Amino acid sequence: MAYTTEVKEERYTFTPKAKKNLMVIGIVGVVFTVLGTILALGSGGHTEESHALVGGMDSKELTASIDEGTHGEGDNHAEDGGHHHGSAPWLKRLFSNLWINNVYFAGLGIIGLFFVAIQYAAQAGWSAGMKRIPLAMAHWLPFAGILMIISWFVVNHDVFHWTHASLYVPIEEGGDKIIQGKASLWYWPLEMGTFPIFYVVRMVVFFALWYLFFLWIKREMLAEDLDGDKSHWYKARKYSAIFLVIFAVTSSISAWDWVMSVDPHWFSTMFGWYMFASWWVNGLAVITLIVVMLKEKGYLKVVNSNHLHDIGKFVFGFSVFWTYIWFSQFMLIYYANIPEETVYFIQRLDSQYKGVFFVNLILNFFLPFLLLMTRDAKRHMSMLKVVCPIVIGGHFIDFYLMITPGVMQNDGGFGFMEIGMFMIFAVAFLFVTLSNLEKSPLYARNHPMLGESLHHHI
C-alpha cells in the first residue's frame, strides 16, 4: 500500500443554476408564508371556539388553576390564565414562526463550528476531508446573531410572556410570584419589569463569542492551505478546546433563554441538553446531506463510503441520544406528576398538538433508528438521502413543539405559514453556506491527517 497524501485541489462552484433553483424555492416560501398569513387571518373567528374543544380540563384552565394555587388570592394574572396579551393570533403565529426559525438555523450555524471543534479536540483523522462543509455552515453565525437580536425586539411581548411589566407589580396587586422569582435572570442589574438588559447582553455576548472563535478557527484552517505548517493545526486545536468549554455553558444557557423562557412558569433541568441534542443531530443530518449532495455532483473525491458510514453512525447514534434526552425529560415529569411540571406536556398532549407530538417521535426516533440500523444503509448515499431530510424536518417539528404551544396556546396550527417561513430561512442559510463553501478549497490539502482520512477503512 502506498501512503501518499497528494490530492488535487478541488473547488466547489455555486452555479447560477443552483442559485436560480434556490431563488425559486425562496419565492415559493414567500408565497406560502403570505398564503398562510391570509388563511390565518380568515380563520380568526374559530380561535375562541377552539379553546372549548379540548375535553375535560383545558390546559389554559389548568395553568390558571396552578397559578391560583401558587399565587394565592387577588392574582389578576390568573384571570387571563397565563394567556399572552396583545397581538392578533395570526400575527402571533407569524412571530412564533420567526422565532422558531431563528433558533433552529442559529443552531445549524453553531453546530457547524461545534463539529469542527470536536474534530480538532478529539484529534480526529477520518473527517479531515469534509471539515470545510461544517465550516461553511458556521458562516451563518453572524447573520443568525443579527437576525435573532432584531427578531427578539420585534417578537418580544408576543413570544415572551415574561416581558410584560404588569407581572412585576407586588403580588397583592396582581404580580406573578413564579415569574418574579426568576426575574433577575433577565433584568439584573436593573429593576425587574424594565429593560431585560441581562438577557439581551447575554444574547449579544454569546453570538460575539461564537463568532470570534469561528473567525480564529477559520483563520488557522485556511492559513494551513497556504504554507502547510503544522502549527496551524495545533492552534486550531487550542481554540477548539477553549470554544468547547464555552459552548458547554452557552448552549445550555441559550436553551433556557431562547426557548425555555417561552413557558416562563415551567422549567426543566434537562432542557439545555434537550435543545443541544436537537441542534446537534439536526446539524449532523445537514452536514451529511450536503456531503451526499456534493458527492452526487462529483465533488469530494476524498470522501468514500467509509466516511459516509462514520457520519451516518453519527446521525444514527445522536438520533438515539436525542430520544434518550427527550424520554428522560418526559418520563420524570410523567412519573412525578407535579402540576407545575406536567402543564408543559398537557399543553402538548391534551390539545390539537397531540398528532404533532407523536409525529415528532416517529420522525426523530423510529424512522432514523430503523432505517439507519444496518451497515449498508449508512454506507449508501441513497438511504442517507432519505433519512437526513426526515431528521431535518423532524427537528423543525421538534422546535415547533418547543415554542408554538407556549406562544399560541390552543390557537396554533401547522400549515403553509410554517412551511413557507422554513423555506425562506433554509434558502438564506444555504445561500450563505454555499457561497462561502465556494470561497475556499473543498478540503484542506495540507491537513496533517488527510492521509489518515484517505486510508480510513472500517
Added chain:
Amino acid sequence: MEKNKNFILGIYDDEDILLSAIKKVRQSGVKIQEVYSPFPVHGIDEALGYKRTRLPIAAFMFGMLGCTLALTMQIWMSGADWPMIIGGKDFVSLPPFVPVTFELTVLLSALGMVATFMIVSDLKPYKKPRLMDIRITDDKHVMAIDLANNELEKEDIKKIVKETSAEEINDKNF
C-alpha cells in the same frame, strides 16, 4: 470431534506477502481452510473471500427477544399478577416500562451475541485449542489448507504454496 485431519501449513513472515499469497493460492483453485495471524491484518477478509458476518442478525433477534420478554414480564406483573396503584398511573402504563425494556433489550442482545459467537466458533471453557503452529501467537502468519477439501494432490498444493514465497511448508495432522 473430527479425526485425522491433514493440513498443509504455509508459514509467512510478512503480512503483505501473506496477502498476495492468499490471492495467488485462491486463484490457482486451492481452498484455504483458515489463516492465523498474531495481529489483525487489514484486508484479509476480502482477500480470503469471507462472507460478511451474520452476527448482527443474531444481535437483532436476541434484542427483539429481550424487548418482548421485558414487556411481557412487566405487563404480566403489574397488569395481571399483582396490580398496584403507583402515583395514580394505570396498571399497565408504558413510559415506566421503557427503561427496563431498554436494559433487557441491550443485555440480551449483548449476551446472545457473545453466546452465538462462542457456539459458532466452537469456543468453550477447557477446550484444548488445535494450534496449527505455536508461532502464530508470536510473529508468524500461518495459512492452513485442508487436504480433504481440495481435489489437488498434496505435492501440487505444496508447489503452489512454495511459489508464493512461503518461508516454510509443513504438514500437520490432528
